[in-house]
Amino acid sequence: SDHSLAYPAQPGEMNWGTIFPRFFDAKTGASRGKGVVEFADVGCGFGGLLMQLAPLFPETLMLGLEIRVHVTQYVHDKIVALRLAAQQGRLESAPAEPVPEDQTSTPQPAAEEVEGEEADEAAQNAQLVSSAHLTPGSYDNVGVLRANGMKFLPNFFTKGQLSKLFFLFPDPHFKSRKHKARIISPTLLAEYAYVLRPGGIVYIITDVRELYDWMDKHLGEHPLFRRLVKDEGVLKGDLCVEAVYGATEEGKKVERNRGDKWFSAFERVDDPAED
Numbered sequence: 001s002d003h004s005l006a007y008p009a010q011p012g013e014m015n016w017g018t019i020f021p022r023f024f025d026a027k028t029g030a031s032r033g034k035g036v037v038e039f040a041d042v043g044c045g046f047g048g049l050l051m052q053l054a055p056l057f058p059e060t061l062m063l064g065l066e067i068r069v070h071v072t073q074y075v076h077d078k079i080v081a082l083r084l085a086a087q088q089g090r091l092e093s094a095p096a097e098p099v100p101e102d103q104t105s106t107p108q109p110a111a112e113e114v115e116g117e118e119a120d121e122a123a124q125n126a127q128l129v130s131s132a133h134l135t136p137g138s139y140d141n142v143g144v145l146r147a148n149g150m151k152f153l154p155n156f157f158t159k160g161q162l163s164k165l166f167f168l169f170p171d172p173h174f175k176s177r178k179h180k181a182r183i184i185s186p187t188l189l190a191e192y193a194y195v196l197r198p199g200g201i202v203y204i205i206t207d208v209r210e211l212y213d214w215m216d217k218h219l220g221e222h223p224l225f226r227r228l229v230k231d232e233g234v235l236k237g238d239l240c241v242e243a244v245y246g247a248t249e250e251g252k253k254v255e256r257n258r259g260d261k262w263f264s265a266f267e268r269v270d271d272p273a274e275d
């Protein structure tokens with residue numbers, strides 16, 4: 001539960017150096033002047049989106065927020081392995097001589113950590129990520145944090161710090177008494193608008209039609225968000241859109257099951273003029 005989650009009282013107290021040592025001093029947390037976290041993937045799961053985006057935006061810091069302990073650990077281990085592989089030049093040589101599936105350095109979640117269906121899912125996902133992420137890149141700009149993305153975003157990020165927020169295949173919480181547990185709600189949208197800069201983009205995608213209608217409706221009705229049209233305007237040529245559809249483990253699963261995917265993106269508009 002939440003009281004076992006460590007979170008800073010305010011963003012200035014967060015030591016990002018433990019997550020991004022190339023960008024902040026690991027001991028003091030002092031910035032090396034190379035920017036702040038700008039992309040946040042809320043409920044990042046096994047991290048497929050981040051691993052795909054990291055080499056595409058090498059100067060941009062991106063963070064996954066994930067509430068499940070073993071999943072967060074898995075993503076952490078994956079990032080460590082990718083950074084090491086990059087340092088040793090193994091990622092660059094990977095396309096020429098593919099690494100056999102059973103010899104990749106990708107850490108697999110320990111079998112005893114997860115059970116039953118979840119273990120199957122974890123094993124399947126581990127296989128997916130191990131084959132999919134051999135893109136050259138340093139992976140210094142990607143990190144993961146165990147956190148409740150529905151509660152503490154303003155503890156981690158200052159007003160307008162983020163340029164992109166991702167909510168990809170979130171848990172549906174079907175029953176109406178559980179709707180308040182949904183990751184998009186009118187109250188939470190005010191928080192997301194706070195951490196997102198004007199011009200910043202929220203991406204949502206799901207295979208659950210009812211959840212899509214709910215998220216799309218609430219975002220569409222919110223005064224601080226403006227609907228974007230796919231393949232038009234700022235979304236035209238946006239590398240994130242393709243990644244949102246296909247890079248995550250859940251997105252791949254939906255593809256395997258030939259399910260539908262519903263997508264929307266919204267831009268954070270300027271704050272209304274204060275008088």
Ligand code: SAM
Nearest residue numbers: 043044045066067148149150168169248249250
């Ligand atoms: N986005 C990933 C993907 O597309 O593969 C994962 C999708 S999975 C269905 C939803 C994830 O959100 C789970 O890993 C779950 O643990 C996480 N999650 C649920 N509620 C959360 C919260 N309040 N804060 C952070 N993560 C959360």
